[in-house]
Amino acid sequence: MPHLLPVNSGFIEQLRGVTHEQTLSCTILSGEVIHWAFTPVRSEQVIIGVLGIGTYDQQHTFTAVHLRIIARMAERVGSQIAAAQLARSREREAVVAREFQIAGEIQQAVQPQDVPTASQIQIASYWHPARQVGGDAWGWVQRANGRLAWFVLDVAGKGFRQHSPPPRCIPPSG
Structure with missing residues (x-):
């Protein structure tokens, strides 16, 4: 199941190809062996990042259960990011609404x-x-x-x- 990849072997391009249903498990050779699992993080169905979990434990590889857990973690991270973006958007909308309210009051005040x-x-x-x-x-x-x-x-x-x-x-x- 895991792929053996040197760090400069087009690994990033391979990550970009991972779909929302997939989690990529691989071993990266960078002087020492590190086992990694990667899955995309999405917000509003758009990939906004990648969640990667790695281990130096030579005996440990990621099982299908581990990969499903990591995928669920990425979903949770994406949900939290979407919630934070929505909260920030609502704050900006509230500020703009208040500015318009004040402008309307000023405009009303200058009318005869x-x-x-x-x-x-x-x-x-x-x-x-x-x-x-x-x-x-x-x-x-x-x-x-x-x-x-x-x-x-x-x-x-x-x-x-x-x-x-x-x-x-x-x-x-x-």
Whole structure:
């Protein structure tokens, strides 16, 4: 059952060919004899590594039972890695969700809360973002001469991070 392989005999290529149902048992000659058993570690059906267990015991070779145990260990390692990756992904998603919540609150806060009054027109307003954070803002500035200056901002299609410079106020001229 075990193969006898010198260290530089294409061993890595042979390991790459091991499928998820197989475990490779071999003896490597590297100055002294070491008995090894290798099996792929998978996460989401993708090989992400190899689990290898070796022994210097000349009397010990890996039996079919040993190889099944090693294969189960590799499955467990793969499951734990997948669980850790999922937890990390959920943490990142929670951070992004919180950032969007904060951005939405900031955007809501900069929208006008009161509608100005004007003698010749009636003014009404409604604003609601299509998503958590919209790319639009609007408002007005009461000018020194009593006139209202309206503004509308529209940012479309490039994502929140690209369009979120620190807010600043620029007084109108005239």
